[in-house]
Every structure is written in C-alpha cells, then in structure tokens.
Amino acid sequence: MTVATRPLVDIRADFPVLQRSFNGKRLVYLDSGASAQKPRQVIEAMERFYSTSYGTVHRGVYELGREATEMFEGARERIAAFVGWDPACSIYTRNATEAINLVAYAWGRDNVGEGDEVLITEMEHHSNIVPWQLLCEDTGARLRYLSVSDGGELSLDELDAVLAEGRVKLVAFAHVSNVLGTINPVEEIVRRARAAGAVTVIDGAQGVPQLPVDLGAIDADFYAWTGHKALGPTVGMLHGRRELLKEMRPFLGGGHMISRVEREHSSWNELPWKFEAGTSAIAEAIGLGAAIDYLAEVGMENVRAHERDLTHYGLERLAEVDGIHLFGPRELDRRGGVISFAIDGMHAHDIAELCDREAVCVRAGHHCAQPLMRLLGVAATARATFQVYNSREDVDALISALHGARKVFRL
Amino acid sequence: MDALYRDYILEHYKNPRNFGMLEPHDLEFHDHNPLCGDELGVHIVVEDGKIADLRFHGQGCAISQAAASISSEELIGMPVEEVEGLDAEWVIDQLGIDISPTRRKCALLSLKVMRGATTGDASWPD
Numbered sequence: 001m002t003v004a005t006r007p008l009v010d011i012r013a014d015f016p017v018l019q020r021s022f023n024g025k026r027l028v029y030l031d032s033g034a035s036a037q038k039p040r041q042v043i044e045a046m047e048r049f050y051s052t053s054y055g056t057v058h059r060g061v062y063e064l065g066r067e068a069t070e071m072f073e074g075a076r077e078r079i080a081a082f083v084g085w086d087p088a089c090s091i092y093t094r095n096a097t098e099a100i101n102l103v104a105y106a107w108g109r110d111n112v113g114e115g116d117e118v119l120i121t122e123m124e125h126h127s128n129i130v131p132w133q134l135l136c137e138d139t140g141a142r143l144r145y146l147s148v149s150d151g152g153e154l155s156l157d158e159l160d161a162v163l164a165e166g167r168v169k170l171v172a173f174a175h176v177s178n179v180l181g182t183i184n185p186v187e188e189i190v191r192r193a194r195a196a197g198a199v200t201v202i203d204g205a206q207g208v209p210q211l212p213v214d215l216g217a218i219d220a221d222f223y224a225w226t227g228h229k230a231l232g233p234t235v236g237m238l239h240g241r242r243e244l245l246k247e248m249r250p251f252l253g254g255g256h257m258i259s260r261v262e263r264e265h266s267s268w269n270e271l272p273w274k275f276e277a278g279t280s281a282i283a284e285a286i287g288l289g290a291a292i293d294y295l296a297e298v299g300m301e302n303v304r305a306h307e308r309d310l311t312h313y314g315l316e317r318l319a320e321v322d323g324i325h326l327f328g329p330r331e332l333d334r335r336g337g338v339i340s341f342a343i344d345g346m347h348a349h350d351i352a353e354l355c356d357r358e359a360v361c362v363r364a365g366h367h368c369a370q371p372l373m374r375l376l377g378v379a380a381t382a383r384a385t386f387q388v389y390n391s392r393e394d395v396d397a398l399i400s401a402l403h404g405a406r407k408v409f410r411l
Numbered sequence: 412m413d414a415l416y417r418d419y420i421l422e423h424y425k426n427p428r429n430f431g432m433l434e435p436h437d438l439e440f441h442d443h444n445p446l447c448g449d450e451l452g453v454h455i456v457v458e459d460g461k462i463a464d465l466r467f468h469g470q471g472c473a474i475s476q477a478a479a480s481i482s483s484e485e486l487i488g489m490p491v492e493e494v495e496g497l498d499a500e501w502v503i504d505q506l507g508i509d510i511s512p513t514r515r516k517c518a519l520l521s522l523k524v525m526r527g528a529t530t531g532d533a534s535w536p537d
Contacts, residue, residue: 345425349447349472349517353415366448379448379470408416409473 011298012389014039025359028397033178033206033338033385034363035228038291042232045290046283057282058256058273072282075289076272082292083223084214085239091272092235092280096205097127099224099238100172102275103201104131106251107222107244108170111199114140116169119162119198121146121154122375123177126368128203132172141169148375152180152328156188163196170199175207175223179367179376179383180328181311181338183211190220199244205229209387210307210336212300215239227284231387232291235284238275245271252277295388303388307337310386314339314395321402323411327376337386340367343402345411348380354405355382360398415508416473419481424473429483433466438491440528441469444516449475453524455491462489467521474506474514479521481505486525494529497522499536 012018015037020027029037049071055064057072073087080087093099108131112118118132122145136143144162146154154173162168171193176183190200204225207213215223221244226236250257250268254277259267268274295303312332318324323344329335343351352364363383366373373379384398412418433454441452449471456464465486467479482505486494502522503510510518519536527533 347449347470347472347476349449349474349514350416353514365446370448373448379450408413409421 012391014041014294015389016040016043018389022359023357026397028358028360028390028394030384030386030390030394030398031361031363032209032229032387032390033383036209036231036387037389038231038233038287039294041294042287042290046233046287049283049286054283056279068282071286071289072280075285075292078289079237079292080239082296083208083237083239084216085223086242088271089240089242089245091238091240091245091275092285093224093238093275094281095228095234095236096203096224096226097131097236099222099226099236100127100201100203101131102238102251103222103224103240104135106248106275107199108132108135109138110249112136112139112141112169115167116141117144117162117165117167118142119144119146119159119168119171121173122148123152123154123180123182123372124172124174124369125178125203125205126370127205128172128174128201129371132170142167144168145371146173148180148182148372151330152177152182153334154182154184154189156185156192159189159192163192163198166196168193168196168198170201172201172203175202175204175213176211176336176338177328177372178206178338179340179369179372179381181335181340182329183334183336186218186220190218194219206336206338209295211304227288227291230288230291231294232288233281233284235281235288237288242271245275250277251275254278298388306388307386308332310390310392310395311335311337311339313392314384314386314398317395317399318402321399322406324402327381338383339385340381340383342378342381343406343411346405346409348378348382350409351382351402351405354408355398355401358397358401358404360394360401362398417508420473420477420506420508423477423480427467427476427480429464429466429480429487430468431466432468433464438528440524440533442520442524442527442533444471444475444520446516447472449517449520451475451479451520451524453521453528455528457491460490460492462486462491462494467524471520472514472517474510474517475520478502478506478518482521482525491529494525495532497526497536502536 053067055068057069080090200220201222208225209230257277327340348364436454437457438455443450451469
C-alpha cells in the first residue's frame with residue numbers, strides 16, 4: 001500500500017505544533033476530527049499575505065488590492081477544482097455550519113412549507129440537525145430521521161420507503177459520520193432523492209479532509225465543508241447547483257453582495273458573491289488554498305490509504321484493551337479515520353484526562369451528536385481521529401495510555 | 412497515588428452513596444452538562460424544612476459522580492434554605508482535590524441540580 005508520496009516523518013515535520021512535547025512526552029494529536037493541525041505551508045501563506053499583499057478584495061483600484069483579490073479568487077479556483085466543482089458556485093462561508101444554515105434560510109424558507117418533510121439521519125452532527133429543526137418550526141414542515149443500524153449504517157430501503165410517501169422536499173446527511181466513521185453511499189442517496197424530487201444537502205465536514213471528493217460525480221445539490229478540519233484555517237465552503245443558487249434569495253444582506261442599492265430595494269451581485277455579504281475572511285481563504293495545495297501534493301488517494309491503514313491498526317489494537325466497546329462499521333471500505341469507543345467502568349472524560357497526561361489528545365463527550373449518543377445508549381464516548389500526520393506509533397501511544405488509565409481506575 | 416483520582420474519589424465513583432430514585436419525593440430536578448452531555452437528576456424528601464433524604468441518578472465521569480456522592484452525605488439533614496448559600500468552593504472543598512478549569516462543570520453539576528430543586532435557580536454555581 002502506498003502511504004504517501006513523501007515519508008511520514010517528513011510530513012509530521014511540516015506541522016510546527018507537533019514538535020511540542022508536554023512533560024517530556026511527544027505530542028500525539030488524535031483529535032483532527034474536531035479540528036486539524038496546520039502545516040507551516042498554510043501558516044506561511046497567511047503570514048506572507050499579511051506581510052506583503054494585504055488589502056481588501058474586489059474594491060481597491062491600487063495594485064495591493066488587485067494582488068489580494070487575485071490570491072483570494074485564485075484560492076477559490078483551486079479549492080473548487082480540488083473537489084471538482086465550478087468556482088462560481090463555490091461560496092466562502094464562516095464554517096460548515098454557516099454553509100448549511102445558508103441553504104436552510106435562503107433555499108429552505110422559500111421552498112419548504114406545511115405538509116412537506118425534511119429528511120435527515122440519526123447520525124448527524126448538531127450542525128446538520130438544528131438548522132432543519134428551525135426551518136421546520138418556521139414553516140410547519142415535519143422533520144424526519146433515517147435510522148442508523150446497530151452496525152452504524154443507513155438503510156437505502158428505508159430511504160426509498162420514506163421517499164415513496166412523496167412528501168420529502170429535502171434530504172440532508174453526512175458524507176462521513178463524525179462519531180461512527182461511517183462513509184455513507186452519497187451518490188446512491190443523491191440519485192434516489194433526486195428521482196423523488198428532493199433537494200440534497202451533504203455535510204462534508206469529515207469527508208473532504210480524508211477522502212478524494214468528486215462533487216461532479218456525487219452530484220448533490222449542496223455540499224458543505226469546513227477548512228479547519230482540512231489542515232486549513234477557520235473558513236467554510238458551500239458548493240451549490242447553479243440553477244438553485246441563481247434563483248435563491250440572498251442569505252445575509254450587506255456590502256459586496258449587491259449589484260445596485262436603491263432606497264427601497266436592491267439587486268444582487270453575480271454568483272458566488274451574491275452569498276458573500278461583507279468583507280470575507282480573506283487570509284483564511286488564502287490559507288485554505290494553501291491547505292488544499294498541501295493535501296493535493298500528498299494526494300488524497302494516499303491520505304485515504306493512510307487513514308484506512310491507521311483505522312485498521314487502531315481497531316485491531318484497541319480491541320486488546322479489556323472492557324472496550326468500539327462503535328461504527330467494521331468494514332474498512334465503509335469507514336473513515338474515526339474510532340469512537342467506551343471502556344467499562346471508566347467515563348470518557350476520565351479516559352481523555354488520563355490520556356492527556358501522556359500527551360495523547362483524544363476527544364471525550366457527545367461530539368455534537370446527542371441524538372446518536374442516545375441511540376448508542378451512552379452519554380459520551382471517547383474518540384480518536386486520524387490525519388495525514390498520525391502514525392502507527394501514535395496509535396501505540398494511545399493504547400499504552402489506555403492501559404495506564406485502567407490501572408489508575410484499578411480495573 | 413494519583414493526585415486527581417484518589418482512592419476515595421474512585422471509591423465514591425464505583426459505589427456512589429445515595430444514588431437511585433426516591434418515591435415519593437417532594438422536590439426534584441434534572442439537568443445536564445452541555446459540554447459532555449452527562450446527566451444528573453435528584454429526588455429530595457423534605458421534613459420540617461430539612462432534607463430528610465435524597466437520591467441522585469444519572470451518569471457522569473468520576474469527578475461528577477464523586478462530587479454528588481460525597482456532597483449527598485453532607486446534604487442530608489441540612490435545612491433546605493441553606494442549599495442556596497452553597498457555592499462552588501463548598502463542593503470543591505468536599506471533593507478535596509484540585510479541579511482544573513476543564514473539569515469544573517463536572518464538579519459543579521450536582522450542586523447545580525440541588526439548587527435547581529430547592530431554589531428553582533439552575534444557573535451554574537460561582
């Protein structure tokens with residue numbers, strides 16, 4: 001198996017924070033699913049922009065403004081190409097949450113009404129639940145959930161059955177579950193939803209950072225993701241279908257998103273700027289461009305292969321820990337680099353606290369997926385997530401920390 | 412010995428005192444820690460203005476469970492009106508360990524629930 005075009009030791013060296021140690025222990029960062037660390041290429045790109053080319057975009061007649069605009073729009077073009085989508089239909093947002101809210105407000109409020117249904121799944125992050133709850137409250141539509149099986153997967157038969165009732169206006173679902181790691185059959189879901197006349201929204205927050213993503217092939221109506229989980233800064237992206245974006249009303253009103261402002265009404269700027277009110281996070285967008293360049297250089301096929309290997313190794317080694325429960329699909333082809341687990345007799349918070357003493361960062365809690373936690377019958381799980389800079393040695397450090405934690409708890 | 416997970420903390424976590432349900436009860440409250448989703452409820456029986464008996468129920472980490480268990484022994488017999496005057500320091504003293512900012516809400520959840528049941532004010536204790 002190809003791991004990466006460059007040896008992993010080199011990749012780790014690109015991430016300044018990973019050179020830190022805590023109490024003499026090498027930092028082992030296993031929380032990239034919450035937010036990933038940044039390579040110096042990203043940090044330097046942003047520093048370079050601020051040091052040499054900073055200016056606001058789409059305004060300045062002066063050279064500095066032109067440079068900033070070129071860098072900002074150049075990043076958009078490379079980001080769009082990276083996921084196989086039209087840059088004019090690729091909108092910078094604050095984060096994935098804002099991208100989903102944009103759809104819920106600008107498309108949802110005008111197209112969903114009483115008697116309609118919004119279909120989501122039981123494995124969604126709160127960012128892909130709450131905007132739809134608010135939409136349903138405002139419009140009188142009904143929110144429905146597709147169930148998650150004991151193996152952590154969705155059922156296409158159930159999807160077909162719900163769609164066949166003929167009331168679903170919109171289907172929103174995760175590309176990859178942030179708790180179970182499940183890689184959902186996105187193309188299949190989109191195809192079936194479209195055939196039933198429903199618009200699709202994919203939460204790709206855990207997809208883009210670890211999988212090769214071809215939005216042309218997935219063919220969803222909307223796809224949202226965020227830069228900070230993909231080695232970049234905190235800036236989000238929404239990719240949308242041109243026909244829908246064109247007919248939608250704006251999300252936020254203000255500067256830059258207009259074509260002309262009269263006293264009583266205004267007309268809108270072209271795509272994608274119609275949806276980018278106010279001054280964007282310019283340096284962050286440029287930083288995300290650098291993150292995408294970095295991932296493209298490593299190669300997303302290699303990133304996926306590397307994370308698959310770590311997940312395989314992680315599942316195998318975690319199973320050695322007494323009293324452990326592992327959540328999510330066992331089939332590696334249907335699972336991303338996410339492992340949620342619980343240990344009998346020890347709460348997830350205590351697991352994370354004791355791992356931290358060994359400089360091993362894992363997440364503990366509900367992972368912003370409380371409905372799924374209730375389904376799994378736990379208040380919280382511990383979670384390890386992998387990125388390109390992790391190694392098998394990181395998994396070994398986690399296992400050793402878990403054995404130590406059980407000892408502290410006299411288990 | 413571990414500075415946080417001391418023997419008595421683990422002992423209270425594994426064998427919490429006054430845990431379960433109490434039927435019938437006079438006061439009750441249920442709340443959660445939004446950071447981690449941990450939940451804790453309390454049932455209280457009042458006699459002559461005092462907490463005659465109480466039971467906590469729910470799930471949480473060693474710190475939140477030990478805090479509930481240890482403080483329950485102090486709370487039984489206490490006049491109900493005194494609960495309002497209990498603060499974060501009181502719970503942390505009861506626990507007898509240093510609590511980092513990231514675990515503070517774990518330690519305070521049981522007092523939050525107690526105050527919710529006795530005063531109706533379920534804000535986080537200072």
